[in-house]
Amino acid sequence: MKEFTTKSFSDTQFAVERDVVCIQGLGFVGAAMAAAVSAACAADGQPRFNVVGVELNTPTGRVRADRLDAGHFPFACPDPKISHAIETAHIAGNLRATTDVAAFRNAKIAVVDVHLDVGLDASGRPSASINGFERAIRILGQELSPGALVMVETTVPPGTCAHVAAPALADELRRRGLPADAILLAHSYERVMPGPNYFDSIVNFWRVYAGHTLEAADACAQFLNAVVNTKQYPLRRLGSTTASETAKVLENSYRAVNIAFIEEWARFAEATDVDLFEVIDAIRDRPTHANIRQPGFGVGGYCLTKDPLFAAAGSQQFLNSGALDFPFCEAAMAINRRMPVVNLDRIEALLGGLAGKSVILLGIAYRSEVDDTRYGPAEIFYREAERRGARLLCHDPHVRHWSELGMQIPAELPDPSGADAVVLAVPHRAYRQLDLQAWLGSSRPLVYDADSVLDATTRARLRAAGFAVESTGRGMGL
Amino acid sequence: MKEFTTKSFSDTQFAVERDVVCIQGLGFVGAAMAAAVSAACAADGQPRFNVVGVELNTPTGRVRADRLDAGHFPFACPDPKISHAIETAHIAGNLRATTDVAAFRNAKIAVVDVHLDVGLDASGRPSASINGFERAIRILGQELSPGALVMVETTVPPGTCAHVAAPALADELRRRGLPADAILLAHSYERVMPGPNYFDSIVNFWRVYAGHTLEAADACAQFLNAVVNTKQYPLRRLGSTTASETAKVLENSYRAVNIAFIEEWARFAEATDVDLFEVIDAIRDRPTHANIRQPGFGVGGYCLTKDPLFAAAGSQQFLNSGALDFPFCEAAMAINRRMPVVNLDRIEALLGGLAGKSVILLGIAYRSEVDDTRYGPAEIFYREAERRGARLLCHDPHVRHWSELGMQIPAELPDPSGADAVVLAVPHRAYRQLDLQAWLGSSRPLVYDADSVLDATTRARLRAAGFAVESTGRGMGL
Numbered sequence: 015m016k017e018f019t020t021k022s023f024s025d026t027q028f029a030v031e032r033d034v035v036c037i038q039g040l041g042f043v044g045a046a047m048a049a050a051v052s053a054a055c056a057a058d059g060q061p062r063f064n065v066v067g068v069e070l071n072t073p074t075g076r077v078r079a080d081r082l083d084a085g086h087f088p089f090a091c092p093d094p095k096i097s098h099a100i101e102t103a104h105i106a107g108n109l110r111a112t113t114d115v116a117a118f119r120n121a122k123i124a125v126v127d128v129h130l131d132v133g134l135d136a137s138g139r140p141s142a143s144i145n146g147f148e149r150a151i152r153i154l155g156q157e158l159s160p161g162a163l164v165m166v167e168t169t170v171p172p173g174t175c176a177h178v179a180a181p182a183l184a185d186e187l188r189r190r191g192l193p194a195d196a197i198l199l200a201h202s203y204e205r206v207m208p209g210p211n212y213f214d215s216i217v218n219f220w221r222v223y224a225g226h227t228l229e230a231a232d233a234c235a236q237f238l239n240a241v242v243n244t245k246q247y248p249l250r251r252l253g254s255t256t257a258s259e260t261a262k263v264l265e266n267s268y269r270a271v272n273i274a275f276i277e278e279w280a281r282f283a284e285a286t287d288v289d290l291f292e293v294i295d296a297i298r299d300r301p302t303h304a305n306i307r308q309p310g311f312g313v314g315g316y317c318l319t320k321d322p323l324f325a326a327a328g329s330q331q332f333l334n335s336g337a338l339d340f341p342f343c344e345a346a347m348a349i350n351r352r353m354p355v356v357n358l359d360r361i362e363a364l365l366g367g368l369a370g371k372s373v374i375l376l377g378i379a380y381r382s383e384v385d386d387t388r389y390g391p392a393e394i395f396y397r398e399a400e401r402r403g404a405r406l407l408c409h410d411p412h413v414r415h416w417s418e419l420g421m422q423i424p425a426e427l428p429d430p431s432g433a434d435a436v437v438l439a440v441p442h443r444a445y446r447q448l449d450l451q452a453w454l455g456s457s458r459p460l461v462y463d464a465d466s467v468l469d470a471t472t473r474a475r476l477r478a479a480g481f482a483v484e485s486t487g488r489g490m491g492l
Numbered sequence: 493m494k495e496f497t498t499k500s501f502s503d504t505q506f507a508v509e510r511d512v513v514c515i516q517g518l519g520f521v522g523a524a525m526a527a528a529v530s531a532a533c534a535a536d537g538q539p540r541f542n543v544v545g546v547e548l549n550t551p552t553g554r555v556r557a558d559r560l561d562a563g564h565f566p567f568a569c570p571d572p573k574i575s576h577a578i579e580t581a582h583i584a585g586n587l588r589a590t591t592d593v594a595a596f597r598n599a600k601i602a603v604v605d606v607h608l609d610v611g612l613d614a615s616g617r618p619s620a621s622i623n624g625f626e627r628a629i630r631i632l633g634q635e636l637s638p639g640a641l642v643m644v645e646t647t648v649p650p651g652t653c654a655h656v657a658a659p660a661l662a663d664e665l666r667r668r669g670l671p672a673d674a675i676l677l678a679h680s681y682e683r684v685m686p687g688p689n690y691f692d693s694i695v696n697f698w699r700v701y702a703g704h705t706l707e708a709a710d711a712c713a714q715f716l717n718a719v720v721n722t723k724q725y726p727l728r729r730l731g732s733t734t735a736s737e738t739a740k741v742l743e744n745s746y747r748a749v750n751i752a753f754i755e756e757w758a759r760f761a762e763a764t765d766v767d768l769f770e771v772i773d774a775i776r777d778r779p780t781h782a783n784i785r786q787p788g789f790g791v792g793g794y795c796l797t798k799d800p801l802f803a804a805a806g807s808q809q810f811l812n813s814g815a816l817d818f819p820f821c822e823a824a825m826a827i828n829r830r831m832p833v834v835n836l837d838r839i840e841a842l843l844g845g846l847a848g849k850s851v852i853l854l855g856i857a858y859r860s861e862v863d864d865t866r867y868g869p870a871e872i873f874y875r876e877a878e879r880r881g882a883r884l885l886c887h888d889p890h891v892r893h894w895s896e897l898g899m900q901i902p903a904e905l906p907d908p909s910g911a912d913a914v915v916l917a918v919p920h921r922a923y924r925q926l927d928l929q930a931w932l933g934s935s936r937p938l939v940y941d942a943d944s945v946l947d948a949t950t951r952a953r954l955r956a957a958g959f960a961v962e963s964t965g966r967g968m969g970l
Contacts, residue, residue: 220777250774296728299698
């Protein structure tokens with residue numbers, strides 16, 4: 015079970031003694047959390063914590079840990095506050111990273127930011143593969159000192175802390191001859207949003223938390239008060255870790271359902287003389303309706319594409335009464351997955367077929383101004399378009415390597431001559447500001463705006479220049 | 493087609509000459525609109541319009557018209573601003589009401605607030621019965637003078653103005669030897685909310701509108717600027733009447749879907765140790781999630797119970813391509829209709845059966861602080877509980893006659909002795925402030941809170957006194 019490393023780690027590597035916080039898992043959340051915790055200040059303005067990022071001893075884990083340990087964010091960093099926090103902590107000497115689990119031994123707090131996926135079982139029902147998560151928790155049970163706090167940030171099926179993490183910790187503590195509650199357990203989910211507000215989405219944002227015991231809840235609140243601006247963003251304590259876990263998946267399910275709901279209206283708008291975007295702008299004037307979503311190219315990223323299945327997974331695993339149905343969540347997942355295919359269907363109809371057609375796809379990241387392509391709609395679109403016989407040229411100003419398709423993405427826009435369609439799939443600033451007409455020259459491909467990238471003036475100007483311009487969520491020629 | 497009346501009406505009945513506005517249909521919207529339009533002031537502070545409410549010459553229509561003509565709001569009025577506006581206009585002499593369609597002849601503007609229902613056809617698909625609506629429009633085409641504006645406020649299947657109202661007007665105008673565009677046609681939907689902000693939900697709220705022609709749109713904007721506080725709540729002009737009609741049904745569908753979405757989470761919370769209300773309060777801290785709904789007893793009223801079917805009805809009637817699917821709208825309608833039955837199921841399980849049980853239902857209005865019982869969940873609950881053998885005693889502080897069940901409702905709370913369950917179904921202030929323990933005395937029925945009427949302190953106090961207290965959306969004993 016236990017991961018062994020070649021490089022050993024001890025807390026003597028910190029020059030100044032402070033409470034040690036370990037961040038377990040240095041993905042998009044854990045790495046940013048390491049930045050936020052290391053930036054927390056004590057009353058004297060000095061760093062509040064010594065922070066150790068702990069990764070698995072795998073090739074990827076070692077690269078991440080080495081980068082962070084050298085004072086760099088392990089990923090392309092869209093927010094200067096993150097890089098600044100890490101550089102500052104590196105110079106101050108209160109941020110390290112390692113793959114050596116011995117780092118946990120002196121930790122007062124371990125923040126769990128490991129990966130947890132949920133798949134579909136043979137019968138098509140969601141089934142969470144929480145083995146990796148449980149292994150991570152067991153390492154904490156083996157290594158942490160009595161009195162330490164485990165704060166789970168990972169999005170998990172509701173019930174996981176009470177039914178998986180708590181028993182796993184108790185089991186490891188029992189092997190060590192320690193009482194089951196020697197380590198405190200709490201859940202507090204992140205609302206991290208990679209992009210320009212990456213750092214503030216941790217430090218200047220609302221937090222929900224709950225403890226497995228009252229003592230754990232109190233310790234968790236104390237930690238969050240040291241890291242998060244809780245004066246301006248007061249903490250919310252919930253009655254159980256299951257409630258906190260539920261809040262997270264409900265938040266993301268709400269979002270996913272509202273995105274999917276708009277799909278049926280996009281189809282209606284396209285079949286009539288309606289511009290659904292102007293309709294939605296009008297509806298958003300109502301404060302109670304300000305967050306209605308708009309049609310687009312599709313849903314991607316690590317959260318909205320899986321979290322709506324977590325409540326069903328939790329109920330399946332942890333309820334004696336068996337799995338409950340989540341019809342809206344399930345419908346939302348299916349509809350959102352189909353969105354890029356629905357866009358493709360419309361393009362196919364507009365082109366009179368896809369076989370042999372040349373399509374330029376502008377935008378493969380899952381949302382604007384990020385380089386993240388995980389679970390993105392572009393992948394679904396690409397594979398299906400290719401299956402239907404189209405040739406695709408792809409571009410994204412933020413992506414140089416499309417890992418899901420094992421493809422290098424050139425920084426320059428492709429040559430548009432011979433293109434039958436140009437699909438604007440992501441509202442990157444670079445595309446909103448692009449002079450399409452200058453780029454396209456004498457070519458006259460269909461310009462298909464799948465995510466309201468072009469404004470009305472640009473659409474009218476392109477039409478005046480002889481382009482066919484169509485949009486997701488807008489009637490023909492609107 | 494034309495409705496004839498015994499009592500004739502002429503504009504000479506107004507002492508001061510002003511632009512005449514007719515409100516066609518004096519239901520909950522039209523009657524309030526009559527109040528708002530008659531309260532509109534010209535630059536000199538004098539009334540801007542002479543207003544005539546026009547009703548059908550039916551028993552109900554005559555009662556409504558007579559009441560308004562005598563200076564009274566035709567319904568129980570929950571907002572003093574409405575009654576004040578009507579009294580003031582009655583004294584000033586700029587508000588009348590009639591069943592004589594001759595009143596339309598001198599109108600500059602006719603506001604259409606007639607009823608429009610949508611039913612299900614033989615195959616279970618929504619089919620709008622828009623004959624009554626078309627009859628109303630034809631009367632306007634017969635009576636209005638050239639240059640008048642018809643502003644449709646009625647919620648209609650998208651496409652109705654373009655495909656029903658405009659042709660009907662053109663047809664009637666042709667019979668009169670007038671050009672098809674002699675009467676201007678616009679759509680601007682109401683966002684009227686009966687209750688304490690009834691008046692302000694017209695005058696101090698955002699408005700969306702669109703014209704069948706540019707001239708009609710301009711005339712509609714001019715009228716709305718005279719009635720609505722558009723300085724603070726700027727108007728939104730949309731590209732077509734279909735877009736404006738779509739905005740209305742999308743608004744209400746969005747609401748209905750978000751109410752239904754929470755149902756699956758209520759069931760999950762009840763099966764676990766989760767209080768979904770505290771979870772939702774925590775989620776609402778996020779501005780992007782502030783309008784997430786909460787579990788309840790059910791959905792009622794004239795709008796949310798039908799509007800989600802209107803887009804499908806519009807697409808069925810007005811799209812050559814045939815009806816489109818609206819899976820979320822359809823699921824929301826079905827789930828929301830079932831909500832009171834799901835509540836009943838849980839009560840049945842808690843009581844160990846319903847046959848021979850005595851159930852007190854507190855709250856039959858469709859929402860708090862109103863007397864409106866139309867399409868309410870209480871009716872579904874009542875009929876189903878009775879079918880399962882329960883005896884029901886009903887109460888509502890605002891309802892004396894439950895028209896759907898033809899039942900007098902006593903003003904006093906029923907005698908609780910012998911009751912097996914008390915169901916709190918509507919969060920009327922009177923119930924939130926009720927001393928349940930004093931009323932129930934030595935009886936110990938199940939107290940079932942179906943709409944978060946009781947706070948945590950009250951629930952705890954009742955439990956301490958020996959009551960079983962359970963709630964929709966909360967795990968056992970939470």
